[in-house]
Amino acid sequence: MRILAIDTALSACSACLWESGTAEPLARETIPMERGHAEALLPLIDRVTSQVDGGFGALSRVAVTVGPGSYTGLRVGIAAARAIGLAAGIPVVGVSTLSAFLAPLMSGERRGLFTAAIDAKHGQIYVQAIGAGGRAIISPGLMGYRDVIRLLGSGPLLVAGTAAAALTAEARAQGVEVVVIDDAPGPDITWVARLGAMADPSQALPKPLYLREPDAKPQDGGRIARR
Numbered sequence: 500m501r502i503l504a505i506d507t508a509l510s511a512c513s514a515c516l517w518e519s520g521t522a523e524p525l526a527r528e529t530i531p532m533e534r535g536h537a538e539a540l541l542p543l544i545d546r547v548t549s550q551v552d553g554g555f556g557a558l559s560r561v562a563v564t565v566g567p568g569s570y571t572g573l574r575v576g577i578a579a580a581r582a583i584g585l586a587a588g589i590p591v592v593g594v595s596t597l598s599a600f601l602a603p604l605m606s607g608e609r610r611g612l613f614t615a616a617i618d619a620k621h622g623q624i625y626v627q628a629i630g631a632g633g634r635a636i637i638s639p640g641l642m643g644y645r646d647v648i649r650l651l652g653s654g655p656l657l658v659a660g661t662a663a664a665a666l667t668a669e670a671r672a673q674g675v676e677v678v679v680i681d682d683a684p685g686p687d688i689t690w691v692a693r694l695g696a697m698a699d700p701s702q703a704l705p706k707p708l709y710l711r712e713p714d715a716k717p718q719d720g721g722r723i724a725r726r
Contacts, residue, residue, distance in 0.1 A: 513528065574707070
């Protein structure tokens with residue numbers, strides 16, 4: 500199975516081509532960026548696919564991060580993935596950004612509470628934590644830093660994500676043992692591809708996973724009455 504993986508959920512624009520059963524992608528590229536994903540993504544995908552024989556015609560599936568993350572970034576990546584899937588006649592699957600941060604933690608030799616933490620601004624983080632045997636400690640959600648530490652207990656914590664450093668500072672302030680494994684601006688795009696390969700297309704739909712209501716809300720008081 501050959502997969503095109505796309506990530507524009509956070510502060511990077513990434514794509515890779517990955518073949519099932521291989522350790523490294525056939526081609527990959529990541530550009531750290533806070534904005535401009537819409538302009539950068541399609542040229543980036545073109546560069547990545549042009550490095551591998553067969554291009555789009557050899558793809559079996561497209562995997563794309565669906566959040567949590569930037570509203571604009573998620574729409575850019577999901578729209579591109581759906582368009583490519585439609586044009587190539589192949590399935591498109593969604594991969595949680597939190598899962599993409601957690602997967603490499605759980606594949607290593609270290610033991611502890613595996614925690615993915617993404618900066619959600621306003622003193623909050625998107626978080627998911629998994630304990631021994633795959634037991635859910637914190638389901639994907641939006642929380643304050645202190646609430647996260649309270650639920651995770653004494654650790655040790657193994658943390659990855661854009662809010663890893665901030666969560667680590669809060670944990671250490673409360674005497675909790677913690678190790679930052681990865682604080683990259685986005686998940687490893689190879690793991691997005693690997694998780695996409697394992698996903699069920701009928702269940703892992705390419706739909707945004709926001710976990711928070713949009714900041715902009717309709718101003719009901721300012722509506723003009725219709726005649």
